[in-house]
Amino acid sequence: MRETHTTLYDGTPVISTQRLTKAFGNLVAVNDLNLQVMRGDVFGFLGPNGSGKTTTIRMLLGLIHPTAGRAVLFGMDNAYQLPAILQRIGAIVETPTFYPYLSGIDNLRVIAANSGMKLGSVNKPRYEEVLDIVELKQYQRLAYRNYSLGMKQRLGIAAALLADPELVMLDEPTNGLDPAGVIEIRKLIQRLAALGKTIFLSSHILPEVQQVCNRVAILRKGNLVKQGDVKELLREKEQIEVRMRLAEEAQTALEVLRRVKEQEASWISHIALEQNALRQPIILIDAPSTRSADINMLLARHDLFAAELHPREGSLEAVYLQATSVPNQFSEIASTDNHTMLNAADDSNKGAIR
Numbered sequence: 163m164r165e166t167h168t169t170l171y172d173g174t175p176v177i178s179t180q181r182l183t184k185a186f187g188n189l190v191a192v193n194d195l196n197l198q199v200m201r202g203d204v205f206g207f208l209g210p211n212g213s214g215k216t217t218t219i220r221m222l223l224g225l226i227h228p229t230a231g232r233a234v235l236f237g238m239d240n241a242y243q244l245p246a247i248l249q250r251i252g253a254i255v256e257t258p259t260f261y262p263y264l265s266g267i268d269n270l271r272v273i274a275a276n277s278g279m280k281l282g283s284v285n286k287p288r289y290e291e292v293l294d295i296v297e298l299k300q301y302q303r304l305a306y307r308n309y310s311l312g313m314k315q316r317l318g319i320a321a322a323l324l325a326d327p328e329l330v331m332l333d334e335p336t337n338g339l340d341p342a343g344v345i346e347i348r349k350l351i352q353r354l355a356a357l358g359k360t361i362f363l364s365s366h367i368l369p370e371v372q373q374v375c376n377r378v379a380i381l382r383k384g385n386l387v388k389q390g391d392v393k394e395l396l397r398e399k400e401q402i403e404v405r406m407r408l409a410e411e412a413q414t415a416l417e418v419l420r421r422v423k424e425q426e427a428s429w430i431s432h433i434a435l436e437q438n439a440l441r442q443p444i445i446l447i448d449a450p451s452t453r454s455a456d457i458n459m460l461l462a463r464h465d466l467f468a469a470e471l472h473p474r475e476g477s478l479e480a481v482y483l484q485a486t487s488v489p490n491q492f493s494e495i496a497s498t499d500n501h502t503m504l505n506a507a508d509d510s511n512k513g514a515i516r
């Protein structure tokens with residue numbers, strides 16, 4: 163988790179949507195969406211293919227008009243004050259177009275010229291600054307066509323940073339990247355957060371999001387099914403794993419724990435008997451990891467002694483799976499549910515890595 167968060171986070175909303183909705187004909191791509199992104203957030207925007215992430219981002223950037231509802235960025239309604247809002251945003255929604263035969267730095271010059279930024283030596287430090295941030299300074303003279311996919315993606319982010327935006331919006335920035343490329347992007351996002359940028363990141367890759375984001379929203383079929391602080395969401399998904407020496411002991415322990423759960427231990431939300439990788443029976447208890455000693459004591463009271471007992475951290479994957487398995491009657495869109503990596507496999511452009 164990002165450490166800079168506490169120092170930069172001041173609770174000022176940067177993005178606030180109110181009942182934001184987009185329908186394409188009969189298809190409700192985004193339904194009644196209320197999002198809150200605060201200054202200093204690294205905000206993860208999650209959802210399976212077709213759940214409405216890109217449509218939301220396009221509405222936020224004023225690329226398409228909502229069917230209903232509104233989006234307020236930096237306190238301004240984007241239906242009325244879009245130019246003032248866009249000046250403060252750096253975004254990559256689709257892969258930016260670069261000239262293959264021009265170097266990285268020359269491509270940035272072209273983009274700056276095309277978007278009306280100041281040219282000439284006065285901007286040179288800024289080009290180098292952004293290339294430095296994305297760790298491409300040493301490759302700035304290399305022709306774009308010789309860049310790796312990860313370098314191309316980072317040059318795109320450098321271009322989005324030229325005007326020193328407060329909010330950086332990245333739509334699936336790790337698509338198609340190899341593990342090293344994914345790590346580079348993660349480090350880059352952490353650097354941008356440390357520079358005080360607010361980051362809005364849509365992604366399929368849950369472990370990545372878990373590592374860099376402090377807050378997340380999960381979309382399913384155009385509906386917001388979860389929004390919250392990552393640490394809190396993970397805490398809700400903590401478990402305690404207990405292994406007994408013998409299978410019969412595991413069964414007895416399970417019965418004891420279930421009884422205790424009903425009678426006195428309301429801090430246990432669920433208990434299941436499963437098998438570990440060695441096919442040994444284990445008891446998985448959904449409870450705060452700080453309760454491990456209590457579990458030990460409860461078992462000991464019944465002359466049951468665990469061979470192993472250890473807390474398991476919560477994962478965003480567990481949060482996601484639970485959130486997206488909730489049946490939802492509002493929208494008609496077919497989506498792929500219960501896929502750990504938000505089902506990137508059916509789309510060759512998605513670079514989900516397990």
Ligand SMILES: Nc1ncnc2c1ncn2[C@@H]1O[C@H](COP(=O)(O)OP(=O)(O)OP(=O)(O)O)[C@@H](O)[C@H]1O
Pocket residue numbers: 186189191209210211212213214215216217218495
């Ligand atoms: N211009 C459009 N016309 C009609 N339907 C559209 C249009 N744009 C998006 N959709 C539909 O809206 C739904 C949401 O699409 P969207 O691209 O926002 O999802 P997403 O979560 O970004 O998915 P992915 O991860 O695959 O990019 C999909 O069913 C998509 O087919």
